Each structure stands twice: as structure tokens, then as C-alpha cells.
Amino acid sequence: MSKAVILDCDPGHDDAIAIMLALASDSLDVRLITVSAGNSSIEKTTLNAMKVVSFLGKEVEVAAGAIKPLRREVQPDIETHGESGLDGPELPAPSFLLSSRTALEAQAAVLRESEEKVTIIPTGPLTNVALLLSAHPELTDKIERIVLMGGACFGGNWLPDAEFNIMIDPEAADIVFRSGVPITMCGLDVTLKAQIFPDEFEIFRKMTNKTGPLVAELLDFFHKSTTPPFMAEEGHEEGAHMHDICAVAWAIAPELFVTKNLNVQIETEGRLTLGCTVVDYNNVFGLSPNADVCFDIDRKGFLQLLIDNISTLL
Numbered sequence: 576m577s578k579a580v581i582l583d584c585d586p587g588h589d590d591a592i593a594i595m596l597a598l599a600s601d602s603l604d605v606r607l608i609t610v611s612a613g614n615s616s617i618e619k620t621t622l623n624a625m626k627v628v629s630f631l632g633k634e635v636e637v638a639a640g641a642i643k644p645l646r647r648e649v650q651p652d653i654e655t656h657g658e659s660g661l662d663g664p665e666l667p668a669p670s671f672l673l674s675s676r677t678a679l680e681a682q683a684a685v686l687r688e689s690e691e692k693v694t695i696i697p698t699g700p701l702t703n704v705a706l707l708l709s710a711h712p713e714l715t716d717k718i719e720r721i722v723l724m725g726g727a728c729f730g731g732n733w734l735p736d737a738e739f740n741i742m743i744d745p746e747a748a749d750i751v752f753r754s755g756v757p758i759t760m761c762g763l764d765v766t767l768k769a770q771i772f773p774d775e776f777e778i779f780r781k782m783t784n785k786t787g788p789l790v791a792e793l794l795d796f797f798h799k800s801t802t803p804p805f806m807a808e809e810g811h812e813e814g815a816h817m818h819d820i821c822a823v824a825w826a827i828a829p830e831l832f833v834t835k836n837l838n839v840q841i842e843t844e845g846r847l848t849l850g851c852t853v854v855d856y857n858n859v860f861g862l863s864p865n866a867d868v869c870f871d872i873d874r875k876g877f878l879q880l881l882i883d884n885i886s887t888l889l
Contacts, residue, residue, distance in 0.1 A: 577604040585613030585699030586623035588797040589819040599884035609678035613699035615660030617642045623661040625669035640678025641702035644744035663796030692719035698819035705747035720757040724822040726852030727763035742850025749841040758866040761821040765869035770814030786888035833871035836864040
């Protein structure tokens, strides 16, 4: 039986591929895609999500959400994703209209109307999810789990100790991690290991469908824009890091991942550590765990999962 899910994203190259994987998998029943500002403005991330869904020929509601973080301004990642938020390949205009419902309205309706619990998969800032939890605490029990891409136990990529998605809206992340909803955190500890190397891009480029070559083009751009020297050892080629795809992959095949149940708190006030996910790896605080934190991945199995599913698309 497929798992009912809501995708919450801010496309973004890796978000785009995450959407493809989710819509391709027989294991997931994507009831809704909601979008927030993050990698780019809400107008651009929403358009990008709609373009990807249209390209795949799929029918799923796309609803626009938060135009900015709860208490902060948008900080688009133009260096990584370009001016459009999805630079590189040209995608046709969407073939359907944006939902008339807001992300909050649509998420609440999906939860309320679902006969089974719903898994929420956020791959951007946690603003939309925090708004849902705050506005509709009565629906918390309808959420099976939140499987998110964000944070890190060791290090960061936007600040020395903060990852982009969490740092963009740390107040929202704080609400989510305090919610009591089961959480799986796919942070940098695992996503930097979920690499696809340039020679493996060719597997997708040679697929006979139209989606495989599109994935290769997305990987080409993303790899060039996200491989600074500090991420690679001297003489060692670094692959494209499949950050957001990890969250969807965990929802499909959690056996590919190594996790540890730990307590995670969010730094919302630190001058140098804003957005840090304080993962109590050694149980120093003695607090109850609130997240399954991913630390390792079967990279070959992950790649094969992506290949198998992308090959089934148009």
C-alpha cells in the first residue's frame, strides 16, 4: 500500500529531482505539493514546481505558501540555483493552474480528509510546516511523520554550524522540532554522502525517456555550482550532493539509511550559530530523543533507487 504524502519544497535543482522521484515511486501517494520561498522567491519556486509537475505529465495540486520566513527576510541562493531558482535546462510553461487554496488551507484539508495518517516531506525551509502545526494543533495526530532535509550534527554549509534550510527560518524549525511529531532528519551528515558522480550522470542522459536527460542537465548545473574546493579533498572528485532527494528516498526505502534516535534543538538567537541544529549526539543534556537523525547511506542503493524510478517517467 502506498504511503500518503505531502511534499513541501522550494525548487531548486535537488527539489526538482526529489519531486520526480516522489511522483515516480509506487510507494508514495503524493496528495499535494506545497511551496515556500527559500532557494528563490515564492513566485519563482512556485513556477518551478509547476513546471516540473507539468513536464512529467502528472496531476497533483500545487499550492503556494509562505512568501518569507516567520520573522526574517528571504535569502535566495542565487549562487547555487541561478536567477530563476532552476537555471540550466529550459522547461515549458505549466499546463495547469496554481491551486486557489493556500498551502496552509490545502495541507489542513488533506490531513483532515485522509483516512490514513499522512507523511510530510519538507525539502526547504520549514515555514509552511510550522504554520500548519501552529494553526491546526488538532491535526497533529493525522501526521505520520515529518521527513525533512535540513540541519546537521557536524558542521554546516551556510554558516560554519548551520545548514541553509534551517538557518533561513530557524524559528519555524524550532516549532517543528518541538511539536512532538515523529521526525526523520536528513541533514548534511548524510546528504553530503549521497553523491552522484559525473560519470553516473550519463546513466540518466542515455535514458530513452525525456525525464532522464532532464535529470542529467539538472545534475550538470547543480554539480558545477555546488562543488567549492573546501568540500573536496585534494585530487578527489566530488559528486553532486543529492540533499533534498534523501528525504524522499528515506520515505521510500528507509533501509538504505543509518540513523540514530537523538534530541535535536534549534539555535534561534546565536550570533555565530543561528540556525544550528544542536544534535545531542552523546546525550549530554539527558533529554528525550525527538528525531531520527541520518548519518550514513547505501550510496549505490540510493543511486539505483533513483535510476529505477526516473526510468519509469515520461
